[in-house]
Amino acid sequence: MTEIIDGNDVAQDIRNGLLDGIETLTDAGTTPCLATVLMNDDPASETYVSMKHKDCEEVGIATRDIELDPETPAEELFDTIDELNADPEVHGILVQMPLPDHVDEREVLRSIDPAKDVDGFHPENVGRLVAGNARYKPCTPHGVQKLLAAADVETEGAEAVxxxxxxxxxxxxANLLIQKDEGGNATTTVCHSRTEDLAEKTRAADIVIAAAGVPxxxxxxxxxxxxxxxxxxINRVETDEGSELVGDVDYDSAKEKASAITPVPGGVGPMTRAMLLWNTVKSASDVAEIDVDLP
Ligand code: NAD
Incomplete structure (x- = not known):
């Protein structure tokens, strides 16, 4: 029997597991707070941001919602980020991608205070992750680690692709999987668009993590x-009835072979959102210097 790993269930467990910590921090005067900055007109981005706010509200994390017109000069975005960096009540800053062409995304990532970089994309945080001393694990791969743990998948010694x-x-x-740490210690191969004979690599794997953006x-x-x-x-494809979301895995045929598999939707997606809350609570706990249990 193939185990279907339910990301909605695991994400719910993560959110429930954060509640006590959020209460402890709030009672001590440090309500965790996530600020989002949206600077595009893309309806999908607007939906992502509003879902993040809803998630925060549900668990008692405060939010700031900043929307800038896509025509706004880059300096104004940097001023906004500076203000959020300086605001002691804000613990996490998330700038929703993509940004308009006149804004340099790398410069934006570098401008966020690394202590508030709950996406984990600032070069300092990337470096710390690689060095095995992560401050924030990026939400999607961290969520994948939690899914593997929830499904009792042993990564140590496993061949991961x-x-x-x-x-x-x-x-x-890949960096998380090779760390000498819980959820790591896997022998990890990274494949990409120039990989020759991908199937040879995936057939040799105990764990396959598909993140190519190819339906x-x-x-x-x-x-x-x-x-x-x-x-x-997460790929939107046209169908006779309109459109639907599919993953990078051909679910029906893969399920025949897999011992465990995540669906799309309802697999990794909800975990990415839950781990953003996790990182925001961690940031608030670091600022308050109060250790709380993180799930
Ligand atoms: P990306 O386009 O930045 O990177 C895709 C990678 O896949 C590239 O490194 C490329 O080398 C590789 N690739 C492309 N075609 C390939 C092929 N034919 N064979 C092997 N490798 C190939 O995409 P991304 O931002 O990493 O996202 C990947 C997918 O994951 C997308 O579908 C995206 O929507 C989805 N995503 C989901 C979540 C979530 O929360 N579930 C979060 C982020 C991204």
């Missing part, structure tokens, strides 16, 4: 019996 090498998913995922590219034929399959991909 990460398909994708982006800065937000593939690279940090249903990982098929059952590319997997060995008993593989654990984590599908990070």
């Amino acid at each position: 990460v398909v994708g090498r982006s800065n937000i998913v593939g690279k940090p995922m 249903e590219m990982i098929t059952g034929e590319m997997l060995s019996e008993g593989t654990v399959v984590i599908d990070v991909g």
Whole structure:
């Protein structure tokens, strides 16, 4: 029987596990607070940001909601980030991507106070992650680690294949898997668009993590019996009835081979959102110098 790893359930457990810590911090006068900055007109980005606010509200994390017109000069965005950096009541800052062409994304990531960089994309935080001393683990790969743990998947000594090498998913995922730490110690191969014979690599894997942004590219034929399959991909594809969301894994054929698999939607997506809350609570706990249990 293939285990279907339910990301909604695991994410709910993470949110529940944060409640006591949020209460402790709030009672001590440090209500965790996440600020979001949205500077595009993309309806999908607007939805992502509003979902993040809703998630925060549900667990008692305060929010700041800043929206800038896409035409706003870059300096104004940097001034906004500076103000949030200086605001002692704000513990996490998330600048929603993509940004307009006249704004340099790398410069924006560098301008966020690393202590408030709950996405974990500031170069200082990337460096710390690579060095095995992470302050914030990026939300999506951290969520994948939690899913693997929830499904009792042993990473130590396992052959893991990460398909994708982006800065937000593939690279940090591979880095977490190789750390000499819980949820790490895996022998990890990173595959990408120039990899020759991807199927040879995925067939040799105990764990496949697909993050390529290519609809249903990982098929059952590319997997060995008993593989654990984590599908990070979120792709909107046209259908006769309109459109639907699919992952990077061809779910039906992969499920025939997998010992455990995540669905899309309802797998990694909810975990990414939950881990943002996790990082925000961690930031507030660091500022308050109060240790709280993090799930
Ligand atoms: P990206 O486009 O930045 O990176 C994709 C990576 O896949 C690249 O490194 C590329 O080399 C590799 N790749 C592309 N085609 C390939 C192929 N044919 N074979 C092997 N490798 C190939 O994308 P991203 O931001 O890393 O996101 C990847 C996917 O995950 C997207 O579908 C995205 O929507 C999704 N995503 C989901 C979540 C979530 O919360 N579930 C979060 C972030 C991204």
